[in-house]
Amino acid sequence: MPKRITQDIEPVAGNGLLHRRLFLKRGAAALGAGSLGLMTAARAKELPLWMQAPGRALSGYGSRSRFEGHVQRRPLSAKGTDGAGGSWTPLESLEGMITPNPLHFERHHSGIPAIDPHRHRLLIHGMVERELFFDMDSLLRYPMVSRTQFIECSGNSYLAGLPAEPVNATCGALHGLVACSEWTGVPLSVLLDEAGVDPGAAWILAEGADAAAVSRSVPLAKAMDDALLAIYQNGERLRPDNGYPLRLFLPGYEGNMSVKWLRRIKLTATPAMTRDETAKYSDLMPDGRALLFTFPMEVKSVITSPSPGLELAGPGLYQISGMAWSGLGRIARVQVSADRGATWAEAALSGPVLDKAVTRFRMAWRWDGSPSVIMSRAADETGAVQPPREALIAAKGRKFTYHYNGIQAWRIGSDGQAGNVYA
Amino acid sequence: MSRREHATEPQGWVYASPSSRGIRNRRASLVAAIGMALAIGAAAGANPDQATELPEGPDLGVEAAPEEVAEWDISIQPNGEGLPPGSGTAVGGAGLYALHCLSCQGAEGKGQLNDVLAGGHGTLDGPAPRKTVGSFWPYATTVFDYIRRTMPYQQPQSLSDEQVYALTAYLLFLNGIIGENDVMDARALSAVQMPNRDHFILAYPLFEDD
Numbered sequence: 124m125p126k127r128i129t130q131d132i133e134p135v136a137g138n139g140l141l142h143r144r145l146f147l148k149r150g151a152a153a154l155g156a157g158s159l160g161l162m163t164a165a166r167a168k169e170l171p172l173w174m175q176a177p178g179r180a181l182s183g184y185g186s187r188s189r190f191e192g193h194v195q196r197r198p199l200s201a202k203g204t205d206g207a208g209g210s211w212t213p214l215e216s217l218e219g220m221i222t223p224n225p226l227h228f229e230r231h232h233s234g235i236p237a238i239d240p241h242r243h244r245l246l247i248h249g250m251v252e253r254e255l256f257f258d259m260d261s262l263l264r265y266p267m268v269s270r271t272q273f274i275e276c277s278g279n280s281y282l283a284g285l286p287a288e289p290v291n292a293t294c295g296a297l298h299g300l301v302a303c304s305e306w307t308g309v310p311l312s313v314l315l316d317e318a319g320v321d322p323g324a325a326w327i328l329a330e331g332a333d334a335a336a337v338s339r340s341v342p343l344a345k346a347m348d349d350a351l352l353a354i355y356q357n358g359e360r361l362r363p364d365n366g367y368p369l370r371l372f373l374p375g376y377e378g379n380m381s382v383k384w385l386r387r388i389k390l391t392a393t394p395a396m397t398r399d400e401t402a403k404y405s406d407l408m409p410d411g412r413a414l415l416f417t418f419p420m421e422v423k424s425v426i427t428s429p430s431p432g433l434e435l436a437g438p439g440l441y442q443i444s445g446m447a448w449s450g451l452g453r454i455a456r457v458q459v460s461a462d463r464g465a466t467w468a469e470a471a472l473s474g475p476v477l478d479k480a481v482t483r484f485r486m487a488w489r490w491d492g493s494p495s496v497i498m499s500r501a502a503d504e505t506g507a508v509q510p511p512r513e514a515l516i517a518a519k520g521r522k523f524t525y526h527y528n529g530i531q532a533w534r535i536g537s538d539g540q541a542g543n544v545y546a
Numbered sequence: 547m548s549r550r551e552h553a554t555e556p557q558g559w560v561y562a563s564p565s566s567r568g569i570r571n572r573r574a575s576l577v578a579a580i581g582m583a584l585a586i587g588a589a590a591g592a593n594p595d596q597a598t599e600l601p602e603g604p605d606l607g608v609e610a611a612p613e614e615v616a617e618w619d620i621s622i623q624p625n626g627e628g629l630p631p632g633s634g635t636a637v638g639g640a641g642l643y644a645l646h647c648l649s650c651q652g653a654e655g656k657g658q659l660n661d662v663l664a665g666g667h668g669t670l671d672g673p674a675p676r677k678t679v680g681s682f683w684p685y686a687t688t689v690f691d692y693i694r695r696t697m698p699y700q701q702p703q704s705l706s707d708e709q710v711y712a713l714t715a716y717l718l719f720l721n722g723i724i725g726e727n728d729v730m731d732a733r734a735l736s737a738v739q740m741p742n743r744d745h746f747i748l749a750y751p752l753f754e755d756d
Contacts, residue, residue: 201659201660203649203650203659203699204699232696233699246610246618247607248619254609254610254615255607255609255610256609257608258608261606261607264604265606266602314603316603317603317605317607330620334696335696336703338695342750389621391623393623393624395623395624395691397621397688398683398696401688402679402688405746409671410671411675412745412746413670413682414749415746415748415749416751417750418749
């Protein structure tokens with residue numbers, strides 16, 4: 124049986140002495156197999172335990188292997204709270220383009236509300252012909268679309284490049300406020316059309332049903348273009364930590380605008396200038412002025428393997444794997460360098476390469492065991508190119524916090540360990 | 547409507563100024579906002595390889611009564627629209643602050659567990675900026691709105707409008723923006739000129755010019 128026998132055995136004395144029934148159990152199992160005469164003792168020794176007895180029962184909702192239990196988000200909450208902060212996706216442990224729902228990053232401003240979907244309603248009001256309520260049962264009857272797209276917190280990656288000295292942490296701890304899912308829901312334009320938008324309206328104010336009642340102003344143009352009222356995430360209903368039962372999803376825009384637990388949309392002529400869009404998510408420039416309404420998350424890439432914490436076992440052939448995304452469109456190309464940016468080569472993009480989705484890139488690398496610096500840079504279909512850290516800082520200083528998308532370099536030591544390096 | 551640029555190849559590896567990026571994020575014409583058919587076109591154009599044609603909705607929205615809307619609508623515009631009746635002063639707010647805010651925000655807004663609310667004036671252009679209500683926030687109406695919808699952290703939306711006015715006044719007073727006895731109400735609050743008001747650069751409208 125795969126169950127770890129030692130975990131049920133309490134120590135009986137110091138320094139790790141365990142109860143003798145540990146041996147009794149093992150003995151009984153071996154005796155059982157032998158006495159039934161199904162296999163020789165020698166064969167039982169070779170055959171994996173999990174082939175010697177039926178596996179565990181069927182279940183209603185799946186769980187991962189217990190050997191993968193160490194793959195965890197990294198939660199970090201504001202002092203004095205346990206739900207106002209973020210949890211970072213462990214990018215270094217994942218592959219492909221889709222983020223598993225339980226590992227999708229979190230960013231909450233006042234915890235995760237426990238919303239009863241039967242009591243949740245969405246109000247659309249303000250500059251419309253008809254002010255309307257929609258309950259979840261109604262929304263589920265509307266025409267839906269599915270889109271595979273990323274969402275990224277605007278503060279993602281700032282720790283990777285803005286501190287004066289490089290912070291050494293895993294790829295996920297530095298860049299893990301990004302995730303990519305298939306989102307399914309009702310285009311917001313359908314509901315706005317039903318309400319009848321006043322020609323003078325130019326913005327919507329979206330508000331969540333959490334304790335912070337998070338609110339953000341969104342251009343009406345975006346709302347009518349590709350905004351989604353998401354109900355499903357990777358095929359199942361949204362997770363509570365991603366806005367159950369209803370969230371706004373704004374492809375390519377900074378994550379906090381995709382208001383979770385959506386309960387109210389007000390059409391207005393001008394933005395409300397909420398705290399989160401003025402005092403929080405604005406980008407401070409070197410001269411002390413701040414950029415307001417920097418919506419799209421721009422082109423970025425990062426090598427997830429090798430990366431800090433994933434030790435290279437020794438010289439030889441490795442696959443460099445990473446992810447690239449842009450809030451402006453498709454990824455056009457990714458290049459990888461293994462010599463600190465002196466030379467670059469085109470990485471293979473793993474399809475499908477979708478609009479505003481994470482694109483996985485891969486590249487083979489024969490590591491000779493010498494200290495190396497590897498990095499990736501991406502370009503999107505609009506021609507935007509991921510900037511080197513120095514270029515970004517030269518243009519925007521080191522205080523802007525949000526929308527950092529500089530090139531990430533990892534140094535690989537001769538011991539096979541990776542670390543964050545400014546290169 | 548939703549014009550998309552189909553440059554499949556970036557034009558070499560020339561690094562554009564980061565602050566100018568994003569300008570290509572086009573804005574759908576407002577005309578599109580009116581017509582369902584046009585809106586469908588916009589949605590389809592945004593995701594040519596992922597789009598599904600939209601049939602029209604089943605019209606299941608239920609008309610909201612004006613009084614219901616009034617109860618739900620807690621949003622406030624910088625011109626003061628949405629501010630409720632009531633008033634308060636910093637003198638009244640000081641006691642409320644001690645009761646509801648002090649443990650996280652510290653005495654006189656100087657910071658404890660969480661954000662510093664006062665001071666920081668003149669630090670934004672230096673190497674260690676301190677963004678506070680007084681040094682950074684562009685609109686006083688936002689202070690009222692944020693306190694009312696979010697605070698106190700353990701019991702949001704539990705304060706009366708009078709109390710929120712008083713706390714707002716106290717924070718403005720701590721930052722030297724109003725006097726201790728200045729009465730803050732809908733009219734007075736929307737007239738407050740925050741010190742950092744003119745130091746924001748609107749990035750979004752720049753995106754509209756195509």
